[in-house]
Amino acid sequence: xxxxxxxxxxxxxxxxxxxxxxxxxxxxxxxxxxxxxxxxxxxxxxxxxxxxxxxxxxxxxxxxxxxxxxxxxxxxxxxxxxxxxxxxxxxxxxxxxxxxxxxxxxxxxxxxxxxxxxxxxxxxxxxxxxxxxxxxxxxxxxxxxxxxxxxxxxxxxxxxxxxxxxxx
Amino acid sequence: xxxxxxxxxxxxxxxxxxxxxxxxxxxxxxxxxxxxxxxxxxxxxxxxxxxxxxxxxxxxxxxxxxxxxxxxxxxxxxxxxxxxxxxxxxxxxxxxxxxxxxxxxxxxxxxxxxxxxxxxxxxxxxxxxxxxxxxxxxxxxxxxxxxxxxxxxxxxxxxxxxxxxxxxxxxx
Numbered sequence: 001x002x003x004x005x006x007x008x009x010x011x012x013x014x015x016x017x018x019x020x021x022x023x024x025x026x027x028x029x030x031x032x033x034x035x036x037x038x039x040x041x042x043x044x045x046x047x048x049x050x051x052x053x054x055x056x057x058x059x060x061x062x063x064x065x066x067x068x069x070x071x072x073x074x075x076x077x078x079x080x081x082x083x084x085x086x087x088x089x090x091x092x093x094x095x096x097x098x099x100x101x102x103x104x105x106x107x108x109x110x111x112x113x114x115x116x117x118x119x120x121x122x123x124x125x126x127x128x129x130x131x132x133x134x135x136x137x138x139x140x141x142x143x144x145x146x147x148x149x150x151x152x153x154x155x156x157x158x159x160x161x162x163x164x165x166x167x168x
Numbered sequence: 169x170x171x172x173x174x175x176x177x178x179x180x181x182x183x184x185x186x187x188x189x190x191x192x193x194x195x196x197x198x199x200x201x202x203x204x205x206x207x208x209x210x211x212x213x214x215x216x217x218x219x220x221x222x223x224x225x226x227x228x229x230x231x232x233x234x235x236x237x238x239x240x241x242x243x244x245x246x247x248x249x250x251x252x253x254x255x256x257x258x259x260x261x262x263x264x265x266x267x268x269x270x271x272x273x274x275x276x277x278x279x280x281x282x283x284x285x286x287x288x289x290x291x292x293x294x295x296x297x298x299x300x301x302x303x304x305x306x307x308x309x310x311x312x313x314x315x316x317x318x319x320x321x322x323x324x325x326x327x328x329x330x331x332x333x334x335x336x337x338x339x340x
Contacts (some may be wrong), residue, residue, distance in 0.1 A: 066322065
């Protein structure tokens with residue numbers, strides 16, 4: 001059983017290789033910004049392909065809104081790099097191909113005994129990795145909509161940006 | 169995040185934070201990369217660079233240096249600059265990447281560095297904006313900028329180069 005993953009808890013500072021093979025820590029990737037942390041089954045899943053296409057559409061807002069995306073799966077880095085390039089995603093993908101975190105986080109999709117992938121889950125995080133909201137994406141409609149993500153990031157940004165109310 | 173002043177000069181000044189000679193692909197001497205500590209006084213012709221791009225203990229490397237003349241620079245928010253930044257995020261990370269800037273709103277160029285003269289250097293997306301100089305840099309200058317998280321392409325403050333990757337204040 002892994003650590004609790006509820007709103008208000010601090011998400012573990014996972015360290016994994018990225019799609020290009022660089023060792024990355026979640027705390028370095030957050031760097032003072034809100035984060036969408038996204039665990040997905042793998043490149044082969046049509047639901048993940050559909051959801052990731054939605055995130056690619058949302059990155060046009062995120063790229064000007066000081067908000068980071070991080071996607072995690074058990075796919076090897078080279079597979080993630082090709083998947084990322086095909087999608088047109090410009091954020092970091094982390095590879096847990098050694099399965100060092102999937103059990104620790106208790107995020108295994110036990111219903112898939114062939115691939116034993118990550119249970120599709122989306123977290124919105126504060127920059128210090130405190131969980132703002134969790135979305136269980138086992139069924140597709142459990143995943144966050146763009147409107148829900150917008151609302152989450154508005155609430156996080158309002159809390160962390162000292163000048164949310166414009167200087168007078 | 170911090171920044172330094174940066175320029176390509178014919179000679180290394182007596183006082184600077186770091187400098188290293190550079191050569192063209194055919195071995196011809198092409199001057200010196202020079203960095204100065206952050207200060208209110210801009211050295212003549214210098215631009216701001218992400219401080220992590222410079223390390224006086226760094227090794228030999230290769231750079232693609234895009235330095236349009238001051239009359240040919242673009243606003244930092246020009247769609248051509250934004251488009252090149254998107255491609256930088258899509259490519260494999262380089263050892264060093266930093267835009268070069270001055271004032272609040274001007275893009276003055278970019279520096280991309282790799283340990284060897286490789287495909288990443290040849291695919292510099294800023295080469296579409298101005299002719300790049302591909303140069304070999306001696307030891308003593310090149311640092312390491314962390315692989316960029318993406319997808320943010322905005323600067324963290326109008327007086328910083330990109331990627332300088334965070335605001336100085338967050339309320340937690």
